[in-house]
Amino acid sequence: MARKPDLIAMKRVFQNQRGFLCHFFAHYYFLWRIVSMRTKGIVLLCSLALLLGACQAGNNKTTTESSSAKTETTDKDKAKTLDKGVWEDKLYARLTKLIKENGNTSSSYDKNKKPYAVFDWDNTTVINDIGEATFTYQIENLAFKMTPEEFDQAVRTNIPSDDFVEDFHNKDGEPVNIDKIAADLLSDYTAIYNSYKGMQGDKSLEEVKKTDEYQDFAAKLRYLYEAIGDTFSSDISYPWVTYLYAGMTSEEVQALSEKSIDQALQDKLTSETWESPEGLKGESGQITVTFKRGVRSVKEMQNLYKTLMANGIDVYICSASYIDVIIPYASNSKYGYNIPKENVTAMRLKKDDKGVIQPEYDTNYAQTQGEGKTETIKKLIAVNHDNQEPILIAGDSNGDYAMLKDFPKLQMGIIFNLLRDPSKGIGLLQTKAIETYGQEDALYYLQGRDENKGVLLNGRETIKLDSKEAQLSR
Numbered sequence: 001m002a003r004k005p006d007l008i009a010m011k012r013v014f015q016n017q018r019g020f021l022c023h024f025f026a027h028y029y030f031l032w033r034i035v036s037m038r039t040k041g042i043v044l045l046c047s048l049a050l051l052l053g054a055c056q057a058g059n060n061k062t063t064t065e066s067s068s069a070k071t072e073t074t075d076k077d078k079a080k081t082l083d084k085g086v087w088e089d090k091l092y093a094r095l096t097k098l099i100k101e102n103g104n105t106s107s108s109y110d111k112n113k114k115p116y117a118v119f120d121w122d123n124t125t126v127i128n129d130i131g132e133a134t135f136t137y138q139i140e141n142l143a144f145k146m147t148p149e150e151f152d153q154a155v156r157t158n159i160p161s162d163d164f165v166e167d168f169h170n171k172d173g174e175p176v177n178i179d180k181i182a183a184d185l186l187s188d189y190t191a192i193y194n195s196y197k198g199m200q201g202d203k204s205l206e207e208v209k210k211t212d213e214y215q216d217f218a219a220k221l222r223y224l225y226e227a228i229g230d231t232f233s234s235d236i237s238y239p240w241v242t243y244l245y246a247g248m249t250s251e252e253v254q255a256l257s258e259k260s261i262d263q264a265l266q267d268k269l270t271s272e273t274w275e276s277p278e279g280l281k282g283e284s285g286q287i288t289v290t291f292k293r294g295v296r297s298v299k300e301m302q303n304l305y306k307t308l309m310a311n312g313i314d315v316y317i318c319s320a321s322y323i324d325v326i327i328p329y330a331s332n333s334k335y336g337y338n339i340p341k342e343n344v345t346a347m348r349l350k351k352d353d354k355g356v357i358q359p360e361y362d363t364n365y366a367q368t369q370g371e372g373k374t375e376t377i378k379k380l381i382a383v384n385h386d387n388q389e390p391i392l393i394a395g396d397s398n399g400d401y402a403m404l405k406d407f408p409k410l411q412m413g414i415i416f417n418l419l420r421d422p423s424k425g426i427g428l429l430q431t432k433a434i435e436t437y438g439q440e441d442a443l444y445y446l447q448g449r450d451e452n453k454g455v456l457l458n459g460r461e462t463i464k465l466d467s468k469e470a471q472l473s474r
Contacts, residue, residue: 446460
């Protein structure tokens with residue numbers, strides 16, 4: 001004779017099952033009460049089979065749901081955890097601590113007063129300078145929208161007539177100044193303007209680039225950028241290159257920038273020398289100029305920005321390049337940084353009522369170099385965060401020195417080691433980072449890199465372009 005089911009056990013099963021499982025148990029119990037003793041065993045077997053199938057289905061569903069939830073949680077946790085990459089060890093440890101203490105898992109986190117970090121772009125977020133790369137691309141593709149007269153005005157804007165420093169004397173050892181070289185550039189540009197089909201002529205770019213006028217133009221304009229930068233103060237030199245976007249709209253500059261980024265990411269990392277033709281000396285004489293070629297994105301920085309934002313820490317860019325040059329690189333998802341456009345601050349020029357860029361700095365905004373970076377952070381960024389100071393700032397040059405030292409509540413400063421002069425500017429902070437290395441209360445941290453490979457190194461030392469030696473300082 002079949003045993004009567006244990007009612008207590010049945011109750012436990014009933015309580016532990018959900019939905020359709022309960023339905024099957026009730027069905028089983030009902031059948032047990034009404035069927036004959038003769039058929040009870042068969043019914044029990046059938047019903048139990050149904051129960052086991054339902055239980056298995058329920059378990060599978062629960063397991064799947066649990067696995068899915070676990071995967072989602074794991075992905076979120078991973079996004080909140082900074083990858084080690086090749087960050088310098090102590091720098092990495094401090095970064096992870098900073099994120100944990102200030103992020104949205106901290107008990108002190110206030111979403112209405114979100115913490116934020118500020119980063120330079122060129123030679124900080126990326127290796128090498130996309131502003132310089134875009135300038136080179138502009139020359140090589142004759143991407144200008146100015147008449148000869150407008151070009152001459154842009155080239156001369158705010159440049160003193162003093163001779164350039166001795167390093168920029170011509171090949172005959174004679175001094176050069178803006179008046180001499182601007183006269184040559186105007187002559188070259190006029191010839192190009194009247195012959196190139198992208199301007200007022202009918203010749204292809206390839207045909208124009210074979211002419212002495214183009215060769216002279218390219219070398220002397222690229223030389224002028226370097227000469228101005230090494231001769232005059234940063235408030236003169238930094239904005240100068242942006243004036244050559246005059247005549248364009250923001251959309252046109254951004255399109256130009258994207259093309260230059262794509263090219264620079266493919267270019268070999270190298271030093272390149274241009275020389276003007278001997279047969280076209282003009283007023284400034286024959287000159288040569290050497291500059292860096294190529295740009296590389298930095299995966300550690302891409303991951304850092306992603307991690308900061310995943311932890312509720314806003315990320316801002318404060319660059320001395322032109323704003324429409326930086327925005328595509330910073331915000332276009334194909335480049336991997338994914339910074340909101342509105343979080344990019346950089347140099348700005350005046351525009352006319354049609355949105356056409358003028359060769360004049362927009363004085364409604366501070367220059368985003370030197371003390372202007374500090375002012376920009378206070379006026380354009382901190383106001384979005386209840387006037388709180390940034391918790392993290394990163395830079396590489398003297399143009400970043402002010403913002404790295406001007407905020408008393410700064411928790412961490414990262415200096416990408418470009419072996420700057422230790423006696424001034426960011427070199428002083430670089431020295432401090434070396435002196436306080438390993439101390440618990442260290443504020444500044446050095447990060448090294450290999451300029452030949454375009455990658456960070458697991459250490460503070462840097463290998464300069466065309467060198468094999470890793471150096472901590474000059």
